Amino acid sequence: MPLTNLTGIARSDGDPRVEQKGPSSMSSADRLARALGWFSIGLGITELVAPGRIARALGLDDKAGLIRAYGVRELASAIPTLSVDKPLGLAARIGGDALDLATLATGLHRDNPKRGNAAIAIALVAGITLLDILAYTGVKAVHRRDPHSGERDYSDRSGLPRGPQASRGLARGDFDIPPDYRAEGQTADAVPHLVA
Amino acid sequence: MKALVWHGKEDIRYDTVSDPSIENPRDAIIKVTSCAICGSDLHLFHNLIPAMLPGDIMGHETMGEVVEVGSAAKDSLKKGDRVVIPFTIQCGECDQCRRGNFSVCQRTNRKGGLGDKAFGHRTAGLFGYTHLTGGYPGGQAEYLRVPFADTTHIKVPDGIEDEKLLFLSDILPTGWQAAVQADIQPGDTVAVWGCGPVGQMTIRSAILLGAEQVIGIDHLPERLSMAAAAGAITINFEEESVVERLNELTGGEGPHKCIDAVGTESHVNLGQPDTLIDRAKQMLMVENDRPHVLREMIYVCRPAGVISIIGVYLGLVDKIPMGQAMNKGLTFRMAQAHVPRWTGDLLRRIEDGQIDPSFVITHKVDLSQGPEMYATFRDKADGCIKVMLQP
Structure with missing residues (x-):
């Protein structure tokens, strides 16, 4: 556990240190989503930095500008994918996958000497699409609010043993708002000559 | 011991960690009997609060029994005392504490330099929170070291169940x-x-x-x-x-x-x-x-x-x-709550039957279920409003 060892330098001698990691709050779908988010960042930067090389490798020389735009799209979808709003980011990724597949399909024509590369890229994107769909359905299922949650009725939990009506103002008998928290004077008290 | 430990965004784990030890004469160690997940823990869970580090123990709503007392805290605490621990750590001596502004105690933030830079002036040390407020290990654990323990505790009587007293630590005050x-x-x-x-x-x-x-x-x-x-x-x-x-x-x-x-x-x-x-x-x-x-x-x-x-x-x-x-x-x-300013009065109201804070607990589980309960609480699933954990 190198990271927790490293952060140990910020702790004092009497602070507990991690000895063995245990079960996590993250589900496998959460982990997959996180991995896909980082993949988006890697791919997005690559598409931004070297769109021409990618285009030439796929035989899509005239689409370097489009690939760069796709790089921006990848980065934009990575942000929500890595946030707590993962389904939004994953949905954006699935939409992006469809665009990628459509673009790559234009490289499959017989005249493209790199159509083999385009076919391999299509297979890879199809695989990633499958992972995106798995992650999307996974996080939606794991983090969905139970539809019956709203049916829970806590109307018997007043927390006021004497009942709400009998409790109203109960504290006024022995508690005054402290002077440093008094914020509102009454005009009648402050300027009685004006309201007489 | 076992504890709920922050490892990153949405990643809380039920880890084995070393036991805390007394490092200052004003410290005490408590054996935790009950603790809870607070809404502000979710800000840490979501990594919205800066300066959390992997390995930080979560939790600032804690109560338990004193098992060890530093030499300078012996006048106010002894082994076996039943205590609720305020989420704010206070020295009781600085100008702000003397004014009752305990959540901005000037002395208890052991990383006060960070606090000064982030907030303009340091605020009190807090349990299980960011290193901007001292990075003190929290109480979602089997044991908790309480710094400034002579002034950072609320003694509570036997005969009242934890469920009614635990929330004196934070949400009630x-x-x-x-x-x-x-x-x-x-x-x-x-x-x-x-x-x-x-x-x-x-x-x-x-x-x-x-x-x-x-x-x-x-x-x-x-x-x-x-x-x-x-x-x-x-x-x-x-x-x-x-x-x-x-x-x-x-x-x-x-x-x-x-x-x-x-x-x-x-x-x-x-x-x-x-x-x-x-x-x-x-x-x-x-x-x-x-x-x-x-x-x-x-x-x-x-x-x-x-x-x-x-x-x-x-x-x-x-x-x-x-x-x-x-x-x-x-x-x-x-403000963050100046917890000890109100707890004497609120404890009396609990004893007097004016309020019973246990009404808010919807989930009471073993500490080992903490990681999944973070997700349940965040997702507002299963009718979850408040999670109480017991080691």
Whole structure:
């Protein structure tokens, strides 16, 4: 556990240190989503930095500008994918996958000497699409609010043993708002000559 | 020992960690009997609060039994004492502590230099929170070292179950302070945004302080049903306009007192478009908070009214209508709760049967289930409002 060892330098001698990691709050779908988010960042930067090389490798020389735009799209979808709003980011990724597949399909024509590369890229994107769909359905299922949650009725939990009506103002008998928290004077008290 | 440990965004683990030890004569060690997950723990869970480090132990709502006492704390604590631990660590001696402003104690933040840079001036050390507030290990664990233990504890009597006492550590005094700093007077209409655990305690506090009309605002039916149980009028903001309904309930005048028990993570939905923009900005790290509630409170509050902010905000907020606030002459009060200032009085009210804070517990589980309960609480699944953990 190198990271927790490293952060140990910020702790004092009497602070507990991690000895063995245990079960996590993250589900496998959460982990997959996180991995896909980082993949988006890697791919997005690559598409931004070297769109021409990618285009030439796929035989899509005239689409370097489009690939760069796709790089921006990848980065934009990575942000929500890595946030707590993962389904939004994953949905954006699935939409992006469809665009990628459509673009790559234009490289499959017989005249493209790199159509083999385009076919391999299509297979890879199809695989990633499958992972995106798995992650999307996974996080939606794991983090969905139970539809019956709203049916829970806590109307018997007043927390006021004497009942709400009998409790109203109960504290006024022995508690005054402290002077440093008094914020509102009454005009009648402050300027009685004006309201007489 | 076992503890719930922060490893990164949404990654809380039930780890084995070394036992804490006394390192200062004012320290004490307690064996934790009960602890809880707080709404502000979710800000850490979501990695919205900076300066958390992998390996930090979570938790700031804790109670237990004293098992070891440092030499300088022996006058006020002894082995076997039953104590609730305030989430704020206070020295009891500095100028702020002497004024009762315990949450801004000047001495207990052991990383005060970070606090000075982040906030302008350091605030008190807090358990299980960011290193900006000292990075002290928290109490979602089997044992907790309590620094400044001679002044950082609430002794509680035997014979009252943990469920009724645990929340003296945070949400009960926090809700109480939210109501007190609103200067609630008999006859007031008090609107409380957010019916989570702190909002629920605020509603009960407002009732006890004599508010004539208390209004709870949320969108989750189970939370609204709990608010209504205490006599609050409820508004479901997904079903009706908050501003229109509040004006209707106050003859168009607006509530006298508006209390924000939501803070940084306002619910994001299409009906509140500003929350969508705030969320996008939050993702891009150009805004820290989603201050929808602040905007709504300022707009609807009665002129010369009071805005009380107890929900946690983290940093920079955008588009706050200060023009409305200034021209309406609103008073703003806000703070992390100065817990020990209120706990003596609140313990007496619990003993006297005026309030029973255990009403808020919806889930009581073993500490080992902590990681999954973080997700359940965050997702508001299974009717979850408050999780109590027992090692």
